[in-house]
Amino acid sequence: MPQYDAYLIDLDGTIYHGKNPIPEAKRFVHRLQEANIPYLFVTNNSTKTAEAFAEDLTRLHGIKTSKEQVYTSAMATADYVASDSFKKGLKKVYLIGEAGLEEAFTRPEIQLVSYDQADYVVMGLDRSFTYQKLMEATFAIQRGARFIATNADTNLPSEKGMLPGAGSLVAALKTATGVAPTIIAKPEAPIMQGALKRLNNPKKPIMVGDNYQTDILAGIQNGLATLLVYTGVSTKEQIQQKEIKPTHEVEHFEQWSIK
Structure with missing residues (x-):
């Protein structure tokens, strides 16, 4: 056994x-x-889809994998928001992140909206992060939107060295708003x-x-x-x-x- x-x-x-x-x-x-x-x-990692991780494991690493065998922080965050009692009915989300997060939040219970309509601000790693996004997310949280972060990892390993992780962006938004996020990962x-x-x-x-x-x-x-x-x-x-x-x-x- x-x-x-x-x-x-x-x-x-x-x-x-x-x-x-x-x-x-x-x-x-x-x-x-x-x-x-x-x-x-x-x-x-919230940047890639489960399908992309499965393809890489199969093709690059010789580990035959289906998307059902991968669970990302993006998927966990979408599961959490979809079932959260903070807001009844349709969850309106201002999203900061990449493809993996966007796909995970494509579900009937969730609507992606502009910052001025959001009940939630959800942040993951975003390698196209800008001051504009930081500003809009700050406004949304100041208006009462709930702050959710996929993860607080400060760094990510790479072939070149340790890259800034989602936690470095989360820290900026936390500093700007004075609000600590709910961390999922x-x-x-x-x-x-x-x-x-x-x-x-x-x-x-x-x-x-x-x-x-x-x-x-x-x-x-x-x-x-x-x-x-x-x-x-x-x-x-x-x-x-x-x-x-x-x-x-x-x-x-x-x-x-x-x-």
Whole structure:
């Protein structure tokens, strides 16, 4: 019998580094597939669609993936807003983000509107962010719109170095308005609740990732076992300083048994 009945798995730093594959991670996912153990890739990245992530995993990394096996912070944010009780009926949203966020918010319960009509301001990473967008979002929040952020990641890894993440833009809007946003992505509860629901609420799930501050804390704070793999952000030296340790730690996935 497998020791865990479902896996929630981070992507960048865990399964790959940007466009560069991690061979042990590919073999790890293949072992899950062969054992018929359910898994879901859970990413804080809101810029790409689930279909785009699935295509990249299949084509670039040799991990055959369907869009149903990917859950992004954009999808989790749309799920959260659609069911939120702050505003009854149609949710009117002023959106700051890219294609992944726009697609996730294309649903009957939600209408994308200009800032002066918005009940919600939803912000993700937007590499076309401007002062105009910051100004409009500020006005909307000052008028009473609820401030929702896909994630608070300050940086994103890339082949060139650490890029500014969505959290850097969120911080600007928080500073301009004095309003703290509701954060959806890891380590917060909304994305974990949405991911577990998509896995039909397994009895013994585990959260897998390379970043203690997002992946591992997401598991700890939401009652899941955790597996930290030292292929990305967090180091052994950093983990030694943590009061609450991951349930499991491995250098790479070859050291992990799913049985």
